[in-house]
Amino acid sequence: MPPKKNKTKKTTKKNPEKSENELEAKYRRSVLDIAVLQDRIALQCESVIKVQSDRVDLRRRVRDMEQKLQHTRQDHRDVNSDLSRQYKTMQTELTSKVKRLETEASQLKEELGLCQEELRREKREREQVEREKDATISDLQHKLDNMETDCEKVLHETLDSLTVQLSLARRGWEDKSTTIHQNYKEVLSEFGLNALDI
Structure with missing residues (x-):
């Protein structure tokens, strides 16, 4: 009987370990996903900062060019018109790029929030499995x-x-x-022998 009990005990231990391994694998995947998302957010933030810095530099350059153009406006009307057009195009492109990056950053933040919620849910599930396993072991x-x-x-x-x-x-x-002793004593006494002497 005890060997059968040991076998059932082993099989009941394998199932929680298997589910525990699956939970740990999910947990590790979630942690990796969060790390990847955080890296992407950091890269996007660096890109936004670089774009804003480029924008400030471009505005300064444009101001410098406008000052030069004021002195040479008579001779360089075509250049002034072309630079103005380029400035507006670049400003539009930079504005749209900043908006696009801000939208991307917002989406990444949402994804990060979802991943964190999933991680919390998986932790709760794992704790539940741990409690059930402890109850089974106790039983x-x-x-x-x-x-x-x-x-x-x-x-x-x-x-x-x-x-x-x-x-x-x-x-x-x-x-x-x-x-038997009594019989031997009687036999010995019949032959005239004392049992104590022998």
Whole structure:
């Protein structure tokens, strides 16, 4: 009987370990996903900062060019018109790029929030599995203790029974031994011998 109990105990241990391994794998994947998202956000933030810095530099350059153009406006009207057009185009492109990067950063923040929520949910599930596993182990330990008590009880009853049987057998042997000794004494006395002398 005990080997069967051990087998069921092993199989009940394998299933929680398997689910625990799956939860740990999910947890690791979630942690990696969060790290990747954080890296992407950091890169996007650096890009936004660089774009804003470029924008400030471009505005300064444009101001410098406008000052130069004021002195040479008469001679360089075409250049001034072209630079103005380029400035507006670049400003439009930079504005749209900044908006696009801000939208991307917002989406990444949302994804990060979803990943964090999923991570919290998986942690709760893992804690639930841990509680169930502990309850199962406790239940099995209780059953094992009960079996141990029952086995001890059966063993004590068996030993008590054997003690009684041995006691009865001993009395029987002692009675037989006394009868045999008495017979030998009588036989010896018939031959005129004393049993104590022998």
